[in-house]
Amino acid sequence: MDVRFLRIDSRLLHGQVTTNWAKVIKVNRILIVSDRVAGDRTRKTLIIQAAPPGIKTNVVTVEKMIRMYHDPRFDILKPMILVEDAVDARRIVEGGITIDSVNIGAISFDATRVMVTDAIAVNAADVAAFKWLHDQGIKLDVRKVSNDSSKNLWKSLSEKGLV
Amino acid sequence: MQLLEQLLTLEANRIHKNIRLGEDVVQALLGSVTYGNIGQLKSNIQLVCAQGFLNSMHNKNEITLLFSQLPPNIKDGLSNLASDRRELGNLSRLLEATMVIKPDAQRGTPDIDSYELPYNLYEIIGDKAALLKEDGLDQAAINHFIMTDINLHLKSFYRQGKLEKTIDGLSEIVDQEIIDLTKQMQRLLQERENYPVRDHFIYAMSLHISSFIKRIQSGKPLRNISADLISMVHDYPVELKIAERVKELIRDHYRFPIPESEVYYMAILLVSLKSEPKTGKVGIVVAAHGDSTASSMVHVVSQLLSVDNIAAYDMPLEMSPKIALAGIAAQVKKIDQGNGVLLLVDMGSLSTFSNKLIEKTHIHVKTIDMVTTAMVLEAARKTALIDSDLETVYRELREFDGYSRTIEKVQQKKKDVQKRSDQRAKAIIAICSTGEGTAKRIKDLLDKILVDHLIDDITVITVSLVTMNEQIVKIQQDYQIVAATGVVKPQVAVPFVSLEDLLQGGGERFVSLIEEIDNHAVHEAEALEHSELLTKEMAENYLGQYFTFINPVKIVKVLWGYCAFIQQRSKSKMSNAFKISLIMHMAGALERNLTRSEMSADEQRLAQVRTEKLYPIVTQANEILLETLNITLSESEVFYIVELLRTEKEKSDTQKN
The missing domain is CATH 3.40.50.510 (Phosphotransferase system, mannose-type IIA component)
Structure with missing residues (x-):
């Protein structure tokens, strides 16, 4: 399986992905990897309905994503993977999926988190996961859409004194 | 009338000549078929054009169709039509005295259908005529000779039309030549040997032959005959004899020797086809x-x-x-x-x-x-x-209690299943006479479908008919067999799908019966659309969850109105699900505006979007935001809103088709 793009975004598949990323990156599948969404029928249905025309979209659990990645029958897939948070991104990479850069769109603010950029909020678990990803030599590319200028999340985290 | 013109153009394209025909010929052609029978009309047109081609062979640019030269059954068409005065009157108004149809590259050949001739008739006529001429026959005799030929051919071709359709699926994986050979075999066996063969013979045998030939062509070693196989075939002398005949037919057709082992395999195939009477559906x-x-x-x-x-x-x-x-x-x-x-x-x-x-x-x-x-x-x-x-x-x-089970029930069921089932992985078995030819193809086909639906916990295992029962016992030690398919139904209490059904596009359905694949997605989307769930309250909920600076309760009302405005102005119905996504997107745009972190888009795209039909509607809708919230969105944000609407429209358009 040739994973073309890995993106962290709390809202997973939405306007920015359908109108921009799905068009600029050549993929034949969108895989939404989230244990939470896989068990939430309403959200799952809404997300699948937001898929761009012509690209099949599935919601799978992290475990299944890793299993499929190592199964040669799925070699024909060239997917874009969307995850909700850094922790899931780390689980996927730990499971053996090769990627050299992770795109981060938006991570919603909540009581446990602090804002590090205009759209990205992190908590302790997120920071740990980002640190792990950074240590693997994976680039943390902050862009909402492909045309935005890329910012390095590691720099923002450092400036905030979080790492 | 337009159809007739189109069909004639098709012929003109084929011969690269103009076709000239009179009003009377058009009327005869239209009258020669019963209303709505396009296949027959096409056949008749091909017939008269072939005839015209023959008569005008000396003319390089044009063929002329004359009423006097039409075959009698088509001439009758004129009188058929004449008996319906009103129809004739309507038609006459549409017709010109002479019509010239030119080859037209644009119209081209439409998709090949089952009524489309598989080869170029005109080339054959040209070749054959040349040949006969060399033999010293005069033109009239040649014409007569070839016409009889064409007539016969077209007749048999269109009679088969119906059957062809069902074999369409087969021809995707097996060469037409083999299918034809198998059909010929079916006929010969029935007529000469008085051996009854049913339609699924064509499926099973052509697949078998095709894989056998591929094997020979690839230079792979030939299969050995096992003692099991010989002893098994010994009980069926009739099938062995027929298999011998089949072997001769294949040998004569391809002109290469067929090893004796093949005869045994084919005999087994015949036995299995015979022992499996096709029962109807419940x-x-x-x-x-x-x-x-x-x-x-x-x-x-x-x-x-x-x-x-x-x-x-x-x-x-x-x-x-x-x-x-x-x-x-x-x-x-x-x-x-x-x-x-x-x-x-x-x-x-x-x-x-x-x-x-x-x-x-x-x-x-x-x-x-x-x-x-x-x-x-x-x-x-x-x-x-x-x-x-x-x-x-x-x-x-x-046990069925509706599709809209609650999640708890589904989970309950899953637990039950897990409790009941052992740790064995799931498998589908695919059976053919050797376990290497047809079964392998079925495996490829099913694997493709399984992958498409991201089902990774079912393995397709190929099984040879000869040692089927032993193999199944062995498989069952490691796997839980959930379904079977192939040339014969095994003695296992699982769903079975025949080869024909599988090849006729039944693969998807087959897999969906075994596994609850996301086929229900469509149902669910619809159910959700009509449920009470997708409301302002839900949008409010999501807004609260994903955004930081905007006030969901206040903003949702504004954005709900925004959706309504766009829906009304663009005159296209928005699904509730899309409304929610648009509200979420708009809330994002507002928040980005407030935090001065708007998305970017390049100049070229920005220029392009201004020509979009939806662009003025979105800018007008944005006036609402200016009036109520005193916020003006940037041009690139407008671009993404238009893009979102356009993508949704594109999607609903493709779904309609």
Whole structure:
């Protein structure tokens, strides 16, 4: 399986992905990897309905994503993977999926988190996961859409004194 | 009329010449076929054009179709048409005295259909005519000779038209040459050897031959004959003899020697084809009180699934049970294909009919009460594809409690299944005579579908007919067999799908029967759309969850109005699901505006979007935001809003097609 793009975004598949990323990156599948969404029928249905025309979209659990990645029958897939948070991104990479850069769109603010950029909020678990990803030599590319200028999340985290 | 022109253009394209024809020829052609029979019209046009081609062979640029030269059956068309004066009158107004059809590259050849000739008729005529001329025949004799030839050919071709369609699926994986050879075999075996062969012979045999030939061509070593195989075939002298004949036919056709081992494999194939009489589907009769309750349920289901094994019986309240019983018995008889009938009823006396019906019709009948449309749908689905027997369908349907199960129930069921099932992985077995040819192809086909639906916990295992039973026992040690397919139905209590059904696009359905694949996604999307869930409150909820600086309660009202405005101005209906996504996107745009972190888009795209039809509608809608919130969105944000609307429109357009 040739994973073309890995993106962290709390809202997973939405306007920015359908109108921009799905068009600029050549993929034949969108895989939404989230244990939470896989068990939430309403959200799952809404997300699948937001898929761009012509690209099949599935919601799978992290475990299944890793299993499929190592199964040669799925070699024909060239997917874009969307995850909700850094922790899931780390689980996927730990499971053996090769990627050299992770795109981060938006991570919603909540009581446990602090804002590090205009759209990205992190908590302790997120920071740990980002640190792990950074240590693997994976680039943390902050862009909402492909045309935005890329910012390095590691720099923002450092400036905030979080790492 | 337009159709006729189109068909003629097709011919003109084929011969690269103009076709000139008079009003009378057009009328005769149109009159020569019964209304709506396009295949026949096409055949007739090809016939007269071939004839015209023959008569005008000296003319390089044009062929002329003359009424006087038409075959008698087409000439009759004019008088047929003349008997319908009004039709003729209408037509005459449309017609010019002479029509010239030119080859037209743009119109081109439409998609090849089953009525399309597989080769260029005109080239054959040209070649054959040249040949006959060399033999010293005069033009008239040549023409006569070739016309008879063409006539015969077209006739046989179009007679087969119907059969061709069902074999379409097959021709995707097997060369047409092999299919033709197999058909020829079927005919020869039936006529000369008096050996009965059914239609699925074509599927099984052509697949077998095709893989055998591929094997030879690739230079792979030939299969050895095992002792098992020989002893097994020994019990079937008739099939061995027929296989010998089949071998000769293949040898004569391809002109290479066929090893003896193949004869044994083919004999086994023949035995299995014979021992597997194709039983029909389980029939379904829906009977319910009310003037149209049953028939409307059946109507819905047949529209959704295009099935032919289902009938309805309406029982108005004043009808006596006796009459109803007779009526239902008639429906049961009509729908039975030898495999029993499932009777789905609503209530009361109807649920007590089983035994009386069996007595009356001698057909096995099982009754389930409290019928719902969902149950009829499930029954049709279960009986449509797989040769499941009445008892299995009955048992499974009794457990059926609707598609819209709550998640807890599904999880409960999953737990049950896990408890019941062992740790063995799931497998589908694919059976063919060698376990290496057809079965391998089936495996490829199913694997593709499994991958497409991201099902990774089912393995497809190929099995040879010769040692089938031993192999299955062995497989069962490591796997839990969930379904079977191939040339013969094994003695395992799992759903089985025949080769024909599988090749006729039944693969998807087959897999969906075994695994709950996301086929329900469409149903679910629809159910969600009509549920009470997708409301302002839900949007508010999501807004609160994903955004930081905007006030969901206040903003959702503004954005709901925004959606309504766009919907009204663009005159296209927005689904509730899309409304939610648009509200979320708009809230994001507002928040980005407030935090001065708007998205970017390049100049070229920005210039392009201004020409979009949706652009002025979005800018007008944005006025609402300016008026109520005193916020003006940037041009690149406008670009993304237009893009989102455009993508949604594109999607709903493709879905409609």
